Amino acid sequence: MTTEQVAASINPWTVAQRQFDLAADRLNLDPGLRRVLREPRRELTVHFPVKMDDGSVQVFTGYRVQHNVGRGPAKGGIRYHQDVTLDDVKALAMWMTWKCAVVGIPFGGGKGGVVVDPKKLSRRELEGLTRRFATEIEVLIGPERDIPAPDVNTNAQVMAWMMDTFSMHQGYTVPGVVTGKPVGLGGSEGRNEATARGTVYCVAEAARHLGLDLRSSRVVIQGFGNAGSIAASLIAREGARVVGVSDSVGGIFAPEGLDIDRVLKWKAEHGTVRGFPGATAISNAQLLELECDVLIPAALENQITTANADRIKARVVAEAANGPTTPDADELLHSRGIFLIPDVLCNAGGVTVSYFEWVQDLNRDHWSEEIVNAKLHEIMVRAFDETVAMAAKEDVNMRTAAYLLAVDRVASATALRGLYP
Numbered sequence: 001m002t003t004e005q006v007a008a009s010i011n012p013w014t015v016a017q018r019q020f021d022l023a024a025d026r027l028n029l030d031p032g033l034r035r036v037l038r039e040p041r042r043e044l045t046v047h048f049p050v051k052m053d054d055g056s057v058q059v060f061t062g063y064r065v066q067h068n069v070g071r072g073p074a075k076g077g078i079r080y081h082q083d084v085t086l087d088d089v090k091a092l093a094m095w096m097t098w099k100c101a102v103v104g105i106p107f108g109g110g111k112g113g114v115v116v117d118p119k120k121l122s123r124r125e126l127e128g129l130t131r132r133f134a135t136e137i138e139v140l141i142g143p144e145r146d147i148p149a150p151d152v153n154t155n156a157q158v159m160a161w162m163m164d165t166f167s168m169h170q171g172y173t174v175p176g177v178v179t180g181k182p183v184g185l186g187g188s189e190g191r192n193e194a195t196a197r198g199t200v201y202c203v204a205e206a207a208r209h210l211g212l213d214l215r216s217s218r219v220v221i222q223g224f225g226n227a228g229s230i231a232a233s234l235i236a237r238e239g240a241r242v243v244g245v246s247d248s249v250g251g252i253f254a255p256e257g258l259d260i261d262r263v264l265k266w267k268a269e270h271g272t273v274r275g276f277p278g279a280t281a282i283s284n285a286q287l288l289e290l291e292c293d294v295l296i297p298a299a300l301e302n303q304i305t306t307a308n309a310d311r312i313k314a315r316v317v318a319e320a321a322n323g324p325t326t327p328d329a330d331e332l333l334h335s336r337g338i339f340l341i342p343d344v345l346c347n348a349g350g351v352t353v354s355y356f357e358w359v360q361d362l363n364r365d366h367w368s369e370e371i372v373n374a375k376l377h378e379i380m381v382r383a384f385d386e387t388v389a390m391a392a393k394e395d396v397n398m399r400t401a402a403y404l405l406a407v408d409r410v411a412s413a414t415a416l417r418g419l420y421p
């Protein structure tokens with residue numbers, strides 16, 4: 001099987017439950033609590049109509065899942081992707097629960113998705129789809145209940161439409177119902193860059209921990225969306241050499257380093273990084289196996305599996321994507337001495353600044369980008385240090401260490417609240 005075929009054959013929900021089981025075993029988690037945390041709290045599937053530009057009516061399928069709301073409202077993004085399934089959304093919602101707990105913000109985990117390739121919609125169709133989907137999931141969302149945000153193929157404009165739709169139905173403006181909004185509409189400074197910035201903070205901490213000099217390191221990034229492209233810019237600004245990047249079309253490689261500003265311009269003009277002058281075209285599978293110091297998967301799930309884990313040559317793998325590495329691959333990387341910063345830690349900068357945005361919205365406040373970044377840095381460094389300390393204490397890999405912290409926090413909160421009724 002090719003790397004792509006292996007990726008497609010693995011169900012992220014099975015992966016998420018297995019990761020949880022590893023931590024639950026190690027924590028000796030009470031069997032009742034384990035049964036509770038192993039399943040999502042709520043799963044909503046909706047089929048809804050959208051009037052297309054050609055006058056036809058198409059029916060789309062969407063999901064909103066709340067995995068856990070024990071430590072606060074459900075929190076997590078909404079993705080638009082042609083291949084998204086309910087199981088994907090369940091996994092992504094569970095990962096959000098652990099992510100919020102790892103960084104210690106008072107949210108549970110949720111996620112949403114619509115089965116659609118948004119690149120094939122006009123702007124008017126995209127707005128119509130977004131407004132109707134927001135309406136369909138209104139039985140679940142709200143600033144005290146469940147707060148969506150951007151994810152794969154959604155952005156600040158999509159969040160503005162969601163906020164407006166929810167607000168129209170309430171009869172007043174409710175900025176705190178979604179995060180990742182435009183700054184002029186109650187969005188937070190620094191939110192757009194937050195996922196990437198948190199990842200780069202983690203990479204800097206990992207470099208310090210391993211005695212690696214970031215300024216002379218070679219970085220490879222899979223995915224050139226919000227997380228990948230901004231991580232490329234930020235890490236290049238730290239002096240690292242970005243030698244390879246890719247998007248859904250394919251990858252490019254330049255051993256002497258890519259000029260990221262020019263790659264960004266190229267992508268804006270051509271819709272892909274492919275064809276960038278002076279770089280060699282490579283496949284996404286080849287990109288992952290490039291010789292480098294830091295590999296940042298910033299695309300989709302199941303990219304590092306048993307099909308390629310023994311050929312990963314990076315010293316550090318920093319998961320800006322959710323679920324890019326399977327549990328078997330985790331073990332392989334760990335046994336080969338590759339230092340992996342797990343998704344629930346590495347990409348938690350996004351939801352952390354979403355939390356800041358929500359706090360600012362509820363207080364009708366607005367913080368400077370300096371304040372946002374300083375608070376983000378403090379939270380990311382603390383979570384990183386706690387995870388490293390746990391990995392050393394329990395002699396486990398970094399993912400299991402992050403899970404031990406997170407699952408214990410969620411389980412303790414659940415136990416303290418007790419069982420209703």
Ligand code: GLU
Nearest residue numbers: 076077149151350351354
């Ligand atoms: N979609 C992002 C994630 O996977 C952000 C979620 C949020 O800000 O609520 O973490």
